[in-house]
Amino acid sequence: MGLPDDYRAMARIRRFEERLAALKDDGEIPGSIHLCNGQEAIPVGAARALRDGDHVTATYRGHGWALARGVDMTGLFAEMMGRDSAVNGGRAASPYLSDPGRWFMGENSIVGAGVPIATGAALTAQRTGSGAVSVVSIGDGAMNQGNVHEAINLAAVLDLPLVLVVENNVYSEMSRIEDMVRIRQLAERAAGYGIPGRVVDGNDPDAVAEAVAEAVTRAREGSGPSIVEAMTERLVGHYSGDVQHYRPAGEIAAAREREPLARIRAAADAALTARLDAVDAEVEAEVEAAVVAAREVPFPDPATIKEYVYV
């Protein structure tokens, strides 16, 4: 895949998130949302290494993964608007959405909880011989949850086809990761489980794709799990309304020069810039159309409230 394709995939996520933020400001999104602006290269790069049937499990900051894996954009907008979306019928909203049709096992708003679940998908893949892998993304802070350790170790001893992608965006909510761990890179922990761990530039989709592809190959061969730590930065607050008083002055401005879309633009010549401009225009139109379509989706019927509790 060439530059404009990656650019488009990342721009779709960026524009989607920006549009969500605006909808939140306008009161069209009732719950909290956690945006991944700046981190788009990770799901986009990883998705390049995956095929249909490979499961993905994400954090609550997982809109990028949902889009990169092909979840319907209109459905995502509608779900977050509290409408009767085809995604989760308004039951999940932003931090808990999922799409079995796209092998998207979902976001999780309990930090770290997705890793044991993703390990289960890896167990299924192994025991059914499907050849699929299970990719799970977590934040840097989630690496300090006990269940994450338990799950990685399980995957390691069972040689499960699991790929753990740690999106190290420096912060967990308002706390810096350097204040929460004594190691320099979280991937160093891989040695403690006896599995490979790599650190990559998480703002470069090619670097992410290469590292995830290597881990995926290993997993498909039956050689077990790996950790890929993708270094990135959050361009926005932890949640809608976060004024980020805890971030040093100038940090976000500097991050804006390193973020994946700006980086591609900075290196582009006039011809490429024109192509990227055209991509932006198309993405803008796609996102706008999705918002318009999402607004047509009705709100869920309260009479259905007990549906789906039991089979």
Add this chain to the structure above:
Amino acid sequence: MSESLRYIQAVNAALAWSLESRSDTVYFGEDVALPGGPFGATKGLHKRFGSDRIFDTPISETGFLGMALGAAMTGLRPIAEIMYADFSFVAMDQIVNQIATIRYSSAGRWKAPLVIRMQQGYSPGACAQHSHSVEAYFAHTPGLRVALPSTPDDAYQMLRTAVVSDDPVVVAEARMLYPTRGPVRTDAPVEPIGGARVVRDGRDATVVAWSRMVPAALAAADQLAAEGIETEVIDLRWLNPLDFDTVGASVARTGRLVVAHEANLTGGFGAEIAARAASECFADLRAPVARVAAPDVPMPAAPALQKAVVPEAEHVAEAVRGTVRR
């Protein structure tokens, strides 16, 4: 002296009081020190008391609640913050198997004077993993005290009571009440643990509520008064120790009982109150005990669905009308 404070400011004041007046108190949790807490409950405390007294933890609920227990067993008085009550489930082993049992199992040779502070309940658009009302889980566990303050003054008084208690106390605040303002008696002596309170007198029916359902019950009582029904409202405040005497005395006056909570109906703490009423107030009851609660579904995120799940004043009023009509 009484100050007008918001609920969340009253929490902050109680924590400041605890750190100030008890040198054995330490406070920890996620984003509580430098950032001042996700809801501002610990604003300014790190600056005032420093990292020895209040510090940020990694996102490791099991680890830091176990740490709270060990520290409490050996001489500190920890207050550990669980950001959303839902996340306490991550640390359920430490709370239920470890913290709650140590005093009993050691025949009193160890004790666990610690506080687990959290906030709970629904908020618009929040999903099932950020909306639990957890009180019944902890009230079911012998060895834990359970506090659910419904006003700024109680947020202040009950948290201080929890801190000085030699038993482990779960303090579950209501996120939806954080902005409410009210008088707080900042110079009152620390209250003993326990005690329900009659917050409105009435002769026709008793409503027992706690947490966010107390203001809802009071609003219902206002509506009902306009219809000529006088409702007594009890804020239960503590589920453990349970002050059933206050409930029983009220039922003896009114003959009718409605229990209102935001948690799911089945196995909720309302079932406990109803069962106690059935065995202890049978002769006084002129109508079956009614319960107001959320239906037994996980919390949906869409407001259109939440409206069908979350109990409000009108549900309380309807339940009271139902018992009075009988």
